[in-house]
Amino acid sequence: MLTAKNATIEKQAIAVGQIMPAQAVKIKSQIEGIVDKIYVNLGDKVEAGSPVIKLRPNPTPQDLTRVNADLLKSKADLESAKIKLANLKRLAAQKIIPANFDAYIQAQAAVKSKTAELKQKQQESDLMSKGESDAGSTKLTSIIYAPINGTVLDVKVDVGEPITSTESNQAATEIMTMADMKNIIFKGSVSEHDAAQLTEGMPVNLTLAPYPDLKIAGKLTKVAVQSEKLNKENNSSNNNQQTQSFDNGFAVKVSDIQFPKDITLRSGFTATAHITLKKATDVMTVPERALYFKGNDPFVLIADDSTKGYKEVPVKLGLSDGINVEVLSGIEPKQSIIDASMVEGL
DSSP states (O other), X not given: OEEOEEEEEEEEEEEEEEEEESOEEEEOOXXXXXXXXXXXXXXXXXXXXXXXXXXXXXXXXXXXXXXXXXXXXXXXXXXXXXXXXXXXXHHHHTTSSOTTOHHHHXXXXXXXXXXXXXXXXXXXXXXXXXXXXXXXXXXXXXXXXXXXXXXXXXXXXXXXXXXXXXTSSSOOOOOEEEEOTTSEEEEEEEEHHHXXXXXXXXXXXXXXXXXXXXXXXXXXXXXXXXXXXXXXXXXXXXXXXXXXXXXXXXXXXXXXXXXXXTXXXXXXXXXEEEEEEEXXXXXXXXXXXXXXXETTEEEEEEEOSSSSSEXXXXXXXXXXXXXXXXXXXXXXXXXEXXXXXXXXXX
């Protein structure tokens, strides 16, 4: 015999995925070189602006020759511009040409331009040979600094390895990855059936694979509007199209997760999100196996003194979680019910 009892019924959608930082930064270099020093290790907590890696210049002989030639040319151009300006300045002092003479003004501008050009070429030469230079109050350096406060998730280079810069035509070297581990989210996937019932803001209970008995509260903050994966139709011919089976998955994100402070979190932990679609609290329920259907009409079997030993009582049902179902009317709380699945002939 079964008994109707008060309980909480929840209809849930299930998403399987992983926890990860909400923000992860891939650190790359704007200049090329050889890894000279690595100041951080895997798992280190680093403040923004702290040095994480230093590069050593590794110019090719052709690059050195070009930069040195450009530097010498800039020095010669500036010297020539200064001589021309000095000659025109002497003529202006002798009143031979006016102070606003075009050539005189152009010569003054040329000296300023050539001075700036020489400074730029000197900076390029210093960076290529020494790995650092000055640009006014700004220090140009081959040291790479942490862009955010966070934890070092991955160091992908070793000392001595060459680095390709973001300015190169080739793909830039990913040096390391950092993330703020104080802001962890869940990303996973649900079936298309469940995706149709989801809305942002729904409550979520999260279970992590390393902590299977721990239920962690969160909130659904994103549901994809387009499926992640669709198997394409297999067009065997213009007149015969064979459609492959497909299973659509829709990405979801859970944020505002209330992780206990005494557990260890690592990016990539497998997790399952139980998303509450509907919930009925303290309602009368019976097991699903107690139900007996005539067409679409549900009944329960109540024991009596008849020949069959029971009577069929129609019931009105509410929310179901697949195991238990809410009964809105038809029976009384704590009423005994026959297990319909055990009755022969039904």
